[in-house]
Amino acid sequence: MPGTIDAADPIKNRKPARPDSIRLLLNNQLATAGLLVFCLIVVLAIAAPLLPLGDPDATDLANRLLAPSAEEHILGTDSLGRDILSRLVWGTRVSLAVGISATLIAAFFGSLIGLVAGYAAGRTDTLLMRGIDMIMAFPYILLALAIVAVLGPGLLNALYAIAVVNIPFFARNIRGIALGLSRREFVDAARLSGKSNVQILFGEVLPNVLPVIIITMSTTIGWMILETAGLSFLGLGAQPPQADLGSMLGQGRKVLFTSPHVSIIPGLMIFALVMSINLLGDGIRDVLDPRLKSGSLTRPVARTAIERSFVPDVAALREDAILDIQGLRTEFRIGSEIYRAVGGVDLSIDKGECLGVVGESGSGKSVSAMSVMGLVPTPPGRITGGVALLGGEDLFSASNERIRQLRGAAVSYVFQDPLSTLHPLFRVGEQLVEAIQAHGSMTGSQAREKAENLLRMVRIPNPGERLKAYPHELSGGMRQRVSIAMALANDADVIIADEPTTALDVTVQAQILSLLDALRKQNNTGILFITHDFGVVSAICDRVAVMYGGKIVETGTTEEILAAPAHPYTAKLIDCVPVLGEPQRRLDAIEGRPPVVNNLPDGCAFAPRCFHARDDCRSGEIEMTMLGARRGVRCLFPLGEPKQVRETTKKGTR
Amino acid sequence: MGPALLSMDNVERVFGGGKTLLGRVLPAVHAVQGITLEVQRGETLGIVGESGCGKSTLARMLVGLDAPTGGSITFDGEDLAALARSDPRAVARKIQYVFQDPLASLNPRKTIRAILEAPLIHLLGMDRHRRGQRLEELMRDVNLTPEFLDRYPHEFSGGQAQRIGIARALAAEPELIVLDEPVSALDVSVQAQVLNILEGLKREFGLTYLFISHDLSVIESVSDRVAVLYFGNLVEIGSAASVFDSAQHPYTRLLLNSAPAPGRKSLAAEDAETELPDPFNPPPGCAFHARCPSRSNRCREQEPVLECATDDAHHRVACHHPNIRTTVK
Known part of the structure; x- marks a missing residue:
């Protein structure tokens, strides 16, 4: 039998995360x-027979209606002279x-x-x-x-x-x-x-x-x-x-x-x-x-609390970058535990570029993306370090009003499940018009016209009619198109797409990916694309950043990383997914579990699961080693020689 | 091929329908429309299809959680629907089910021991001593330590929970296991663990699998034969190698061309108009014709039937114009 027996690793989690x-x-x-x-x-009630009380039903007409604090009757007597304390x-x-x-x-x-x-x-x-x-x-x-x-x-x-x-x-x-x-x-x-x-x-x-x-x-x-x-x-x-x-x-x-x-x-x-x-x-x-x-009793505030203990030098901004995140740290404080979900992340996106952020669940990829516009719920989340520069402006030191203006305008989000991000009680047209009017002074009819154009832009057939539809009347693919239209409503510089196709069928996924790809080239929009699927990355992303335990462990162009992953984790992540056209390939599971971010190991977070790990890997801070201008790996012993470039088989054409 | 372990003959499942008290006809959805297929002992039949194609309805009918409204399902010579009515436990001893969402299929207030013991008590009638031994065996079979037996489901990761789900299915000592998207809720790194365990168990216990998934690469890596469903119909069936190498139905080819794979730059993307037909009002002819690049008038009028389209007698396809190549570069 392949694999080893999972030993008692949930024991570490036995200490309840929430107070009992x-x-x-x-x-x-x-x-x-x-x-x-x-x-x-x-x-008092249970002990009634044991207490030195008089008979509650004994009448004493001579002492009727005595006021409280009378002798023998502390609470007085009632109209038949019964002791009120005893009766009580x-x-x-x-x-x-x-x-x-x-x-x-x-x-x-x-x-x-x-x-x-x-x-x-x-x-x-x-x-x-x-x-x-x-x-x-x-x-x-x-x-x-x-x-x-x-x-x-x-x-x-x-x-x-x-x-x-x-x-x-x-x-x-x-x-x-x-x-x-x-x-x-x-x-x-x-x-x-x-x-x-x-x-x-x-x-x-x-x-x-x-x-x-x-x-x-x-x-x-x-x-x-x-x-x-x-x-x-x-x-x-x-x-x-x-x-x-x-x-x-x-x-x-x-x-x-x-x-x-x-x-x-x-x-x-x-x-x-x-x-x-x-x-x-x-x-x-x-x-x-x-x-x-x-x-849920503690209602989160409108913007993530920012308590930065570390602010990197802003001067180091790359010129073509539209969004430059440096040293981002985001924490969650739950009870006495501190979960370091994001522990120093650097990401930069150029105009019209698509950057894929890949990782398992719990690697911190979504939290990094949500931190940019302060969408991580506080409490319990807070940003404790780093900068996010949008065209040179530090988003973490901007005023709340400024952030409100930028949200959905310069930076917009597309989420995984459009059925839960679109309001079920309003027509999609109304929601689009609202998104447009929130950021510009357009009249109703202008905004409606723009909404119709937006739907046309995301290739929804018959856009005039579809404006009147409710979200539940549209298919999953159509709803995701509406979400994308809404993200584009105010000429966003950057779209942050958090697993936008994970909930969709493969044929619809292909449609949405090609749409996003065409739109970012047409509008010169940068996309931060979060996914766990290297197949999806290949289809749309120019560059990839692989996340593990709240840190970027490898970054480079999509081709470089797929052809020659330098970090053992990236290599494992690519190898464990079955690939169409290679049914005989042995799937290599990654043994063990991702680290819990309230208890990260010293040194490399991947070391406990890594076959190449040596003693050096288990201590100190592992720095990112740059292998090229925009190619880096956070590993002391990166995988050396390039692997055979995987053949890009096309099944249908064989 | 010998006598089939499981055979479905023209199986239908219609939801809704009937009439109101006033005689108004209620709308009906044909979730599964006349599916005929066989599963051989010891093989893995992969069933592929997108949401709404009826694959989960089919799975529920196979394990007796639902009953077909037409046609018949025979397991080892016995009528499954009749057996499910008269003795549901007999069905559960032969066919078991692994659910898509591992945590939702485990009762949050029961220990793993209580969950795994249920089939041993109710289906096999084991005594306490034998149960203790069997539980340990089961946990070892799915690579979990027996110490986990007294834990609650929330203490497990998705991959571990799914292995417990597999152990529960295994506990009944079934001949056939229906796996309904068993890895699609799992992280990619864990998927492989579960797939490898399933593979090992099949070899060890001579199981037969019906593996349902929307992920073609997973289906390709586990299946001996593959059946493609579209809109409640079986559109293509054949050996995995044959279906994946020379897909005959345009829908199968569309699926293959849409699937993302590392290194694959462009995916086939249809126009936005192409949608599933209205399930309340299915079109005449081939259900796929509106999306099909090689449709003809015949497709609009006449429903295609499953026929051999290649030299391989077991590779059959329901299409009037099979194998017209329209792939996207």
Whole structure:
């Protein structure tokens, strides 16, 4: 068998990149406060039988309506002379028990209905969900009242009523999640592993839904306690003499003006309880919700923060370069870790030139490109060094307003997936016109005419009609043409294209590549073309820069690099891809994994995977060795003699 | 060739269609339109096609995740659709599937052990002791250390996750594995690792592969025979050498000329007008005629059938004007 066994290399990554859930929750001060208050109340309620409290139901008419801080009755007495403190603690115990049980019952049945409906879909889903809709059609308090009216007043019946009323809330929430999960590939995979529907539903889908159930419970439990109190307040819940917070409030109402403390004290308790649960619930939701967990709570600013500790000498600008990046460093700070995604990158693009940046995922090629116009999200990203000169102007010291003017005008971007970069709700014409008018004072009709010309320029047939199309009405290739038209809208000097053809079919890819190639020659536009495919590089790029571990490891013209790669990594990268017309060629996999940029090895980052590595490679900083005017390699022992130039076989013509 | 391991006879899959309560006819998409082909025991059949050509629908029908609306699929003499209805586990013991996105096909909340054990328990009914041994074997088969068994999927890279996906398919001890774009979500440097492992496993266990991909160079490097799909139809099939060396269908040649390769300067680029036909309203005649440089009136009217076009009896093509050379320099 080829290759070696992957030993325990994920172990290095075992230390969690993100702080764990409990720490995250405790970082949230409001949630922590909620947690403390809630715990205190729960402990008090649980410990009620152990506390030195009087009998909550013992009446003492002689001492009725005593004010708080009276002897023996710290919180006073109510209209029957019962000790309010004792009733408060016992009542909280009852309210909590009812609220929590109702939540559990609603969560159980609601989630079950939601899971089955979402998983089964089709007719079962329709039937179950229309049933749920019917429950929701009644105002909830009316429905609860109706249920209690049928069953008769009583704490247990109030509990049922509240649980039933809240089932739809769970069912709808869970059904949506289960519906999405049931179409996921791992469900198909489980089916092919021989699992039955029931096994899949509870063994595969449920574990993924569980966080949502917990989130929903944590946010509804406070609400349930309030509803219990509401029913008891109306006299439909706890029956005298039993105390719960709602009935205490109800009894206090009669003496509200003479002895306000009788109703204010249980009211405050309800407030404290519900407030603490809601704060805690919000905290739990923030921690468990994967979308919020990944850092979306911290909204990135409009431009990458620039904190340069190193600014190279600007005088060294090459004359024909339209964009010259020198010593670019970009970092991400996540938790206590610093990820040096880009560690000193030099790139320069001439007018009308196409420079390919090639590398594996995680090599820092996209981050370098995004750093140019400050599009790396801050937090967590920041530019810590280098310059990016656009026609001599340092983009990293330019004002925010200047950057706004240049974005989409002098420097524009084309991304991988046009369906996510075009706005789905606006016609492509409107989006093009917006891009044009953002940078020039054109009237609407002028801009529309220009938009039509742009679509013609990217060879979209029938451009006048296509302006009225929505992105989803166009094919993938057409959408990418629109993105390119938008990038060209303001006569860009440089287009930064980040894997613009990776998501496209080969025939469409060929169209887009030839279009980009023709346009850059016609408009003298420089292109920074990011890709992982040396085939695509051959088709469009004049020069290539190979990136590894956040650094350029080799640069030169496309022909030079393909014919005689000097860096072992480049050679490996070329050799591991199957080539059309050479089916018998043995594919050489690159063993091991790319380095993690928060823990780069000393010396050459590729040394651990390199067959030629010697001891010298593992220490110090490896400098770029220039082999020609624009040909360099960052290797102490570059591959020497030129390899046989690979025959450029054309299959169709053979 | 002996009796085929798998044979598809005029297999069709139509999505949608039917009528509303008021009798309005609903639109229907013919994802797969009458495909007939055979897979021999021990070979690798490569299936090439672009998005929307029906290759994934075909794959799902083969493993019983979907059922054909017309035609029949026979595996080792048994009707697959009927078997999938009566005993889906029997299908899963014969045919397994490797998914395109390795991480999406592993449940994020299950350990690798739980994922790999499922087929051993549910399909093979192994006891605990044998399972332990088998799990270690499986991990070794895909070049992973058994220590990984108690990890969760997110701790793995794409290449490692795909090897776990392969191990899961292998666990059921199937005869045929359907590989649906198994390397297209992987980094180029990892692709080769996975392709080499697949090659080794095939030799070791005498497996049969149905390898689906849009990447012609990958297909060429793994396949014994190649089938080219366009718009739900089989347009060309033959031995890999024959199809890649003397492509007969203009679409196959277009694919070959469009594929980028290191050192290849220019790619065939069609005009922007050339688009896939509307799947709700397929044109009469050959589905490719609008894009075809050598079309004639006959192509517009008459649907071509698969015929031999060369000396090679197994190289067949569905084209009225095969092998009219129109390549781009």
